[in-house]
Amino acid sequence: MTKVYMSRPLPERVQAAAAELFDLTVRPQTSPLSVEEMRTALREYDGVVPTLGDMFSAEIFAAEPSPRCQVLANFGVGYNHIDVDAASAAGVVVSNTPGAVTDATADTAMTLMLMSARRAGEGERLVRAGAWEGWHPTQLLGMHLGGKTVGIVGMGRIGQAIARRCHFGFGMNVAYHSRSPKTLDFPAQRKDSLQSLAASVDVLVIAVPGGDATHHLINAQVLSAMQAHAHLINIARGNVVEEAALIEALSTGQIGGAGLDVYEFEPTVPDALKAMENVVLLPHIGTAALEVREDMGMMSVANLKAFFAGESPPNKV
Known part of the structure; x- marks a missing residue:
């Protein structure tokens, strides 16, 4: 047998x-x-x-x-x-x-986008620590996703599923960068370069395959092109993002926040990331249903x- x-x-x-x-x-x-x-x-x-x-x-x-x-x-x-x-x-x-894996991974991207933009992880830690003193008008003010622009890096099955959720579910504008133009069933603007995409969006979502071709695709140059309020979301592979450059960008306020389901050297997660309030950290649960x-x-x-x-x-x- x-x-x-x-x-x-x-x-x-x-x-x-x-x-x-x-x-x-x-x-x-x-x-x-x-x-x-x-x-x-x-x-x-x-x-x-x-x-x-x-x-x-x-x-x-x-x-x-x-x-x-x-x-x-x-x-x-x-x-x-x-x-x-x-x-x-x-x-x-x-x-x-x-x-x-397409829909489950896209759902995880949306989870990270919402948690990061709305500071949900930070808020939960506040409650669990017994430090919440009650509602007030300026507490944990985050970024509303409606009407914002999402940038998708890699417009394959998963990238398109994320973009549909953003456009149809949240009324977001969609931009993307990929090796070739895509025929899509929703409006989206293709950017010629990764840097121009990074510079023009409120949320940058990584949805490319792993491998040598995408190793450190998101590096210091790309992160420096992002707007100061923008958030980076990674549901692809950890080594697509240069982790040291991301830590620097987060710690200096170069970008507004990040939501990560994968890590460059997982399961090791740098202490610097774990100590930051402006990053959401999930244990690679993209398909965990x-x-x-x-x-x-x-x-x-x-x-x-x-x-x-x-x-x-x-x-x-």
């Missing part, structure tokens, strides 16, 4: 579906795979379900040049932790789970099922 290795425990429904089809081994730990665990997975299993943090690099494949593993059915839309070229050279197909995680897992299982049936996985990358 086909042997499949799941690198983290997934929702019970997903595990049950996989166990019906395959000889399934579920690793009980929730931490990323070690180098030796990745090498063992490639050597001893026909298929592997990796996820964020399982760094299947070129070095891992070089150490296992003739793997038993034939497919990495990634649990997640992002796959920058897998060297797809090295996997292909080793005869390993890679798939992912697009679509299932049961239905969404089940859908993602079932897509991974469907990719495995198709592959071992001799078909192309529905979501081959």
Whole structure:
């Protein structure tokens, strides 16, 4: 029977579906795979379900040049932790789970936008600390999102879902920067450069894939172009933002605030960020809804099922 290795425990429904089809081994730990665990997975299993943090690099494949593993059915839309070229050279197909994460991730972006703009995290800390002395007219005055301009960096599925929520739900103006113009079902202005986008918006939302091409895309130059009241929102990958430059921009008042669900060196979050009141910090919960995680897992299982049936996985990358 086909042997499949799941690198983290997934929702019970997903595990049950996989166990019906395959000889399934579920690793009980929730931490990323070690180098030796990745090498063992490639050597001893026909298929592997990796996820964020399982760094299947070129070095891992070089150490296992003739793997038993034939497919990495990634649990997640992002796959920058897998060297797809090295996997292909080793005869390993890679798939992912697009679509299932779009709405949940867009909702998380809106959560961060509202929390950051309306100073909700700061307010909750005030209440929990027992320091709230009651309502008054100038307490915790934040930024109203209605009528403001949101800038989307990367107008793919998730970027468009965020933009729709902003335009139709909050009456916001939409601007964006992407490699090519998009045909959209809502009004949006495309900016020729990232700097011009950053300079023209009240909220800048990062929605690009991770990887070498977007590493430190948001750097000191981009942050310095932003308006002093503007907020930065990141629901993409942590290393898209140069964290040290962001800390500097926040601490000096160069930008108004930030909402982060991802971090450059996660799970490590700098003490400087944790000490700031003008930043909202979430523990990478972009897709953390049961239905969404089940859908993602079932897509991974469907990719495995198709592959071992001799078909192309529905979501081959």
